[in-house]
Amino acid sequence: MTHARLDGRAVRDLLAPQRATEVVDVGANPIDGPAPYAAMLAAGLCRVTGFEPQADALAALQARQTPNEHYLPHAVADGAMHTLHVCRGSGMTSLLAPDAATLALFAGLVPLAEVLAREPVQTHRLDELAEIDAIDLLKLDVQGSELMVLQGGRTKLAQAVAVHTEVSFVTLYQGQPPFGEIDRELRRQGFMPHCFDQIKQGPIAPCVVEGDQGRGLRQLLEADIVYVRDIARPAPMSDEQLRQLALIAHCVYGSFDLALRCIVLLEARHAMAASSQQRYAALLNTPRSTG
Template sequence: MALNRKKRAEWLIQNLNLERELNVADIGARLTNEKPGYRLIMGAGAAQLHAFEPEPLAFAELEEAKPERTTLYNAAVGKPGKATFYAHQLGSLSSVFKFSEACARYLNKGFWTKREITEIPMTLVALDKVKGFPKLDLLKMDVQGAELDVMKGGPETLSEAVMVIPEVRFYQMYEDEPTWAELDTELRRQGFVLHKFLHQKSVVLSSRRWKQFKRKAGSQLLDGDAVYIRNMEAPEKLSDFQLKALALLADAVAESYDLCAFCLTLLQDRGAIASHVVGHYMGRVPEEALKEPEEAPQPADPVGAAKV
């Protein structure tokens, strides 16, 4: 009997017997908007969200609202030192990198350049230097090109993390924005490997006929959310808690059911969870992820039976 995501997350939490709550950071998240998979874990009381808001008034408002299971930090994370934040009227385009007008023209997004951009001076701090910040189990980032700087500033904070979900850029939107290749190299240097993409975004390029194309026909890759996980080629290097955290995040956040089963199998072999958990989990995996049951095998002909 397959369960929905929420009930399956609750079942996993109950059967994993987590030693502590997971520490999750979502840098660049808008706390009132989307509800990513880790909120299922928060809702079940098994994760704490650590979020940043550098603007003092906005921080005060959020602090007053006291978001459930959320700890706020009045800081901006990135390459340490003075920086300019280019606040775009379309908030999702705001960045510490200057927007590329040539990119907007090529991508048929000229309206991006017609919106107001406000330059805001700020001081950035390395992730490892944020006062009171815990070591993370999951880091999610959508900081419009600054993902590499966040990673470079957080090796200690991320030393025990099992999953990182950065927005990766396939086509540079900002001047001097680091490439995906550079970010991938840093993630691998810190022990993470690419696991999957949650989604990829493409755009329809400009021409006198562009309006005749469906949006899904857009051929130019722009960006997407990638899932990186701790390298699992030597799983004996991971603690029981790291495997439990990865199993839970694999299902609830990445919807990687085979990865969850992989971690559960390792935990079962270690005696860290009950022997029935893997089998019972498979009965809760969405049916579309599983093969159809094979037909029952036909009995073999008796030895010496005549062939018709």
């Protein structure tokens, strides 16, 4: 999902972070369109390290990557050997086997979940990846492996300020941790829920709404949810973490209230000028752009 934002470069100049925002994208397959951080990347405000084990998707990412993007073929999980279930629908390929009983509820997903190949893969823990020096924003779309990624990255995620992850309310894969387990892990790591970026619903079979098998009514299926470092307890956060959180909140999610709160905290620490709140408010009253 993309958003129109104020010129992020003006906000970056106000916040004066020490470096560009570091984005780590696990499961970077571009099947769902532009990444949530696309505008930030286009403005030159972040660097992206992406991981995608599907060869076709990786080739597409590498073919269009900019100097601020780097994509690798690693499957990120718990560091163990797994089987990659390559599905007819690229977006359903997973380290977990599709759950036929649950999928039967959603007829439109059944053909997409057909397993075309099973490939052994050596996975890597996030904490062990030498290619990652820092994480500010972690984006996850790994079809059921979210908990393995989060648990395998607790050390490096200690410096992160935001996690954007897909979660499942109805588990489509065998052994898939549901939303509650992801929420529990992220809270244990010091994050709090911030917003839903997208909520996906599915029609329960055999219902078809206006001929569209993918159009849901009320049944929750999945969501993209954003967690941020617990802003109610900011003492453990460094000044740089507050700057990065404010920039991400503003540029990626349009969470101007969260960005302002970070600026207030930075002012209280004498890490920003006393006029910074007013300067940010003035920026919010300028015409919007997509930069």
